[in-house]
Amino acid sequence: MHYLADLPFTASRWLDETTSSHETLLEQNRALRAQNLRLLAELQKYESLQAENLRLRDLVDSSFKIGDRVLVAELSAVDLDPYKQQVIINKGGVSGAFVGQPVLDAHAVMGQVTSVSPFASTVLLITDTSHALPVQVLRNGLRTIALGTGRIDELKLPYLPTNSDIVEGDLLVTSGLGGKFPPGYPVAKVTRIDRSPDAPFSVVLAEPRAHLDRSREVLLVWTVPNQLSVAPADPPPEAAPAPAQPPQDLTDDSQAEPET
Numbered sequence: 281m282h283y284l285a286d287l288p289f290t291a292s293r294w295l296d297e298t299t300s301s302h303e304t305l306l307e308q309n310r311a312l313r314a315q316n317l318r319l320l321a322e323l324q325k326y327e328s329l330q331a332e333n334l335r336l337r338d339l340v341d342s343s344f345k346i347g348d349r350v351l352v353a354e355l356s357a358v359d360l361d362p363y364k365q366q367v368i369i370n371k372g373g374v375s376g377a378f379v380g381q382p383v384l385d386a387h388a389v390m391g392q393v394t395s396v397s398p399f400a401s402t403v404l405l406i407t408d409t410s411h412a413l414p415v416q417v418l419r420n421g422l423r424t425i426a427l428g429t430g431r432i433d434e435l436k437l438p439y440l441p442t443n444s445d446i447v448e449g450d451l452l453v454t455s456g457l458g459g460k461f462p463p464g465y466p467v468a469k470v471t472r473i474d475r476s477p478d479a480p481f482s483v484v485l486a487e488p489r490a491h492l493d494r495s496r497e498v499l500l501v502w503t504v505p506n507q508l509s510v511a512p513a514d515p516p517p518e519a520a521p522a523p524a525q526p527p528q529d530l531t532d533d534s535q536a537e538p539e540t
Contacts (some may be wrong), residue, residue: 304533305451350501353369353497353498353499355496365406365411365492366394366402367403372396372397372399373396373398374398374399380392382503383403383499385492385495385499387466387496389406389454389461389467389489390490392460392461393500405432406467406488407430408428408430409430412458413454415467416452416453417452418451423455425438426467433487435486436484436487440482440484442479442480444447444482457473467486468487483515
């Protein structure tokens with residue numbers, strides 16, 4: 281009797297709950313889908329941040345290997361001219377950048393600064409057709425010039441005689457003879473050698489070790505030896521009065537000179 285009397289109210293509540301539950305489920309489904317989209321977007325951002333973190337760690341590791349003073353910069357633009365291989369970075373004269381400054385990524389030499397503004401600099405890549413870089417074979421010290429070809433993945437070494445001691449796989453490093461790049465920085469790996477008995481020079485191609493088309497962060501390099509050699513340029517005028525001093529003072533000056 282109680283069950284039959286309560287049956288209309290029970291049926292009404294069941295219908296209300298069923299209807300409301302369906303609407304609630306639809307609303308929750310829409311909310312969860314929107315939340316899922318937001319989470320996927322944030323996950324993409326986190327993956328990008330993780331990749332950037334790995335690149336920065338590689339840069340820090342390479343800066344320790346270099347041993348010179350470095351500054352991390354970021355690419356802000358790429359020259360769209362198909363005949364130019366150059367990029368723009370977000371560090372300029374205010375940060376101490378200068379024309380001719382070497383630029384590296386986490387793997388090898390990228391290029392050098394060609395123009396500087398207060399807050400940006402233009403970097404000419406080593407693959408540009410107007411760029412020439414003195415290099416040497418790490419295995420035996422053979423010196424030559426690496427020229428840009430206009431292709432992002434290729435350098436050429438046109439001045440090697442056919443009997444030169446160079447093989448595929450040799451690592452090319454900076455020789456330091458050009459006055460721009462300190463010696464010992466990796467540049468490229470030899471990928472192709474064509475020797476013809478009728479030609480005086482071999483056709484040698486190399487692939488840059490730097491990720492010229494992928495690197496986002498770069499290193500501006502100041503070489504410590506150059507700074508130390510320039511710093512003591514002012515003291516010599518103080519040595520002019522030395523001849524008027526007694527011999528004992530001259531001995532003291534001669535001892536002080538190597539310290540400066």
